[in-house]
């Protein structure tokens with residue numbers, strides 16, 4: 321649902337009251353108190369098992385850049401740091417502009433790129449789960465990175481959140497963007513189960529609908545019946561559109577495309593998705 325726009329009432333009292341009201345609305349607007357009905361959200365896939373452009377490369381792993389309300393948040397960072405940086409360059413992404421990076425879980429195909437992105441902006445805030453293996457923290461310390469140890473759901477920046485650790489092997493965090501028209505959820509590998517990731521996001525934000533879900537859903541070993549059940553659970557959770565990628569698996573990806581039809585999109589490095 322769209323947030324109702326606040327509009328000033330017609331002049332009722334005096335010019336001074338109207339002027340004060342106008343100033344308040346202008347100030348409120350700049351601080352997001354009277355946010356516009358929708359702020360554009362851009363998700364740019366930086367690293368994926370496939371690539372949709374000739375100047376970006378495909379590799380097993382995942383990374384995406386979220387741009388929303390003037391903030392750039394990196395979600396995951398792929399496997400090979402140089403490949404990530406080369407894809408960023410091709411997509412005109414300046415790593416120095418990234419102020420926050422959230423890593424979904426401790427596997428190398430989501431984690432390793434951050435160690436080469438961070439030095440471009442040493443004031444970058446990086447969010448690991450507390451449960452990441454010790455070497456992840458030791459490697460961070462070696463380059464002066466002090467990752468936040470995420471132990472519970474947290475706000476990253478205004479309207480962008482981490483679900484905090486969702487129990488699984490390994491535990492994982494998803495990124496949740498609260499847009500005026502519903503939640504957008506990004507997952508890395510969804511080792512705990514993609515439905516559990518979505519449930520955690522909805523519980524945290526007190527919402528029963530996800531307008532868009534993108535990421536790895538880790539269903540690659542699932543046969544048709546099990547994958548279909550999982551797709552149905554996502555529907556029951558109010559997931560309106562999906563982009564299943566990375567470790568989802570070929571058969572489940574085809575089943576998503578069939579079940580969601582026009583509400584299903586492929587991802588791949590270089591894919592740019594914009595929501596208003």
Ligand SMILES: [Zn+2]
Pocket residue numbers: 425427509511
């Ligand atoms: Zn993994």
Ligand SMILES: [Zn+2]
Pocket residue numbers: 381382427429430508509536566567
């Ligand atoms: Zn993965």
